[in-house]
Amino acid sequence: MGTLSGKNIVKKYGKDTVLKNVNIDIETGKIYGLIGRNGAGKTTLLSILTAQNPATEGTVTLDGQPVWENEEALSHICYSREIPQVTMFGPNSMKVKDYLKTAKVFYKYWDEAYAKELVALFNLNPKKRVSKLSKGMLSSLTIIIALASKADITILDEPVAGLDVVAREQFYKLVIDEYAQTGRTFIISTHIIEEAASLFEKVIIIDDGQIVLQENTEELLSRAYRVSGEDTLVDKATDGFKVYHPESIGRNKVVTVLADEPVADFGDDVQVEPVALQNLFYAMCVDDRKGA
Amino acid sequence: MKSLARRSAEHYFIQGIKIFGLVMGLQVILAFEFFLMGAEMTDMLGYIVQNVVAFTGMFMILFNTIYAIYGPNWLDSVVLSMGARRKDVFWGQIIQQLTFITGCVIVSLAICFIFDRKMLVGFTFLAAAASILAGVIGTVIGYKIKKFGKIVMMIIIMIMACLGGVVGAMAAVGKQIHISALNNGLSLTVIGVGTIIVFILLELWAYKLNSKCMVN
Numbered sequence: 001m002g003t004l005s006g007k008n009i010v011k012k013y014g015k016d017t018v019l020k021n022v023n024i025d026i027e028t029g030k031i032y033g034l035i036g037r038n039g040a041g042k043t044t045l046l047s048i049l050t051a052q053n054p055a056t057e058g059t060v061t062l063d064g065q066p067v068w069e070n071e072e073a074l075s076h077i078c079y080s081r082e083i084p085q086v087t088m089f090g091p092n093s094m095k096v097k098d099y100l101k102t103a104k105v106f107y108k109y110w111d112e113a114y115a116k117e118l119v120a121l122f123n124l125n126p127k128k129r130v131s132k133l134s135k136g137m138l139s140s141l142t143i144i145i146a147l148a149s150k151a152d153i154t155i156l157d158e159p160v161a162g163l164d165v166v167a168r169e170q171f172y173k174l175v176i177d178e179y180a181q182t183g184r185t186f187i188i189s190t191h192i193i194e195e196a197a198s199l200f201e202k203v204i205i206i207d208d209g210q211i212v213l214q215e216n217t218e219e220l221l222s223r224a225y226r227v228s229g230e231d232t233l234v235d236k237a238t239d240g241f242k243v244y245h246p247e248s249i250g251r252n253k254v255v256t257v258l259a260d261e262p263v264a265d266f267g268d269d270v271q272v273e274p275v276a277l278q279n280l281f282y283a284m285c286v287d288d289r290k291g292a
Numbered sequence: 293m294k295s296l297a298r299r300s301a302e303h304y305f306i307q308g309i310k311i312f313g314l315v316m317g318l319q320v321i322l323a324f325e326f327f328l329m330g331a332e333m334t335d336m337l338g339y340i341v342q343n344v345v346a347f348t349g350m351f352m353i354l355f356n357t358i359y360a361i362y363g364p365n366w367l368d369s370v371v372l373s374m375g376a377r378r379k380d381v382f383w384g385q386i387i388q389q390l391t392f393i394t395g396c397v398i399v400s401l402a403i404c405f406i407f408d409r410k411m412l413v414g415f416t417f418l419a420a421a422a423s424i425l426a427g428v429i430g431t432v433i434g435y436k437i438k439k440f441g442k443i444v445m446m447i448i449i450m451i452m453a454c455l456g457g458v459v460g461a462m463a464a465v466g467k468q469i470h471i472s473a474l475n476n477g478l479s480l481t482v483i484g485v486g487t488i489i490v491f492i493l494l495e496l497w498a499y500k501l502n503s504k505c506m507v508n
Contacts, residue, residue, distance in 0.1 A: 054506065092366075145374075
């Protein structure tokens with residue numbers, strides 16, 4: 001397996017352009033974090049990459065072969081997304097075991113034994129209807145399908161939504177163990193960034209339908225700084241750098257800086273701290289005009 | 293492992309068998325009810341057989357339509373989200389519907405021949421033809437509901453209610469609408485060929501709608 005690539009992807013819903021010329025390359029054998037604000041286009045992008053949604057423009061390929069309607073390409077991809085509890089016709093009356101049976105049919109490399117192990121681990125009742133599951137149980141089912149699919153590229157869209165902290169830690173451990181054993185590629189879209197940040201080898205930040213950033217997490221954070229001090233001194237120290245989300249409290253100022261390369265020294269007049277991924281994301285994506 | 297097309301076909305075949313099983317389960321209950329209702333009739337057996345065959349025909353049309361509408365909005369979305377291609381879903385729907393209809397037709401014909409009620413054979417084939425068309429119409433309606441929402445269902449219900457009202461009113465004043473072609477072999481042929489032509493045209497439309505559909 002090589003690279004899952006999206007080139008010049010545009011997606012429009014009527015007059016709304018949800019994705020604007022997105023270019024993305026997912027190398028296999030890594031764990032990716034996909035982060036973005038609500039409505040940024042994460043789910044749309046993932047559904048287009050996995051041929052669950054047609055792009056208005058652009059191409060998606062896996063090892064150079066188009067993914068759309070391609071059995072070989074699709075057999076290597078799993079996109080496990082939120083399962084609806086309510087359909088257009090009423091409550092979703094499918095049972096957990098129905099979903100697992102369907103997954104067994106359609107995922108070429110499905111591991112039934114592993115699925116059963118995960119069902120027991122998450123304490124999920126296979127006979128329960130999806131409409132009767134709690135939010136946490138729904139997330140568990142999504143995770144089970146993703147992990148047991150054994151797909152080379154496994155995508156989880158907000159998998160920990162609704163999970164308690166114990167279950168979340170279990171999930172992160174499962175991903176790490178699975179990655180260590182098989183080298184599968186995982187793409188995890190999540191809003192709980194700080195918990196998952198240590199998992200992400202690479203991070204992709206999407207904002208307003210465009211990829212803002214796509215790089216190695218450690219390298220990214222090595223050149224991200226929180227610079228604080230007297231406003232004139234902060235401005236002087238950060239002159240020429242990309243500065244995000246300046247905050248002023250009286251004469252003091254705090255900014256987040258993302259440099260092109262690691263900076264050895266901003267000078268003695270300011271305080272410099274490393275920035276966590278979540279705080280960097282917040283600084284890059286928050287817009288004072290939009291508010292919270 | 294078998295190819296995706298084959299796995300998909302088997303999956304939809306099993307779904308068709310499940311719907312058939314559901315309808316047969318309902319028929320067993322209904323047969324018992326007809327038995328109780330016809331207990332004092334001179335031709336109790338004829339009464340039961342006629343009603344079972346009639347209800348099988350009606351259920352064929354009803355359930356085929358319902359599950360066809362479910363497809364684009366629910367069940368097919370699940371399959372699509374698990375790596376099936378749209379052509380697998382398209383052919384799968386046809387397999388599911390034909391499996392269900394074939395099962396019902398076999399049971400109805402068996403009842404007709406076992407209990408010597410051959411005059412119901414024509415009705416059975418007519419119901420099968422109607423069910424085939426209702427299925428593909430249901431699929432198209434399903435895609436339209438997916439695009440436009442439940443308003444499509446409301447509009448169709450209103451149209452059907454008006455049609456039903458017209459038929460009912462005409463029956464009330466002594467007029468009947470003859471849609472049976474049991475006495476005329478040529479008409480059955482015309483109906484059969486017409487069904488196939490309309491079916492193909494509607495399936496082409498369904499294929500076009502299916503080719504760009506997305507997972508819910």
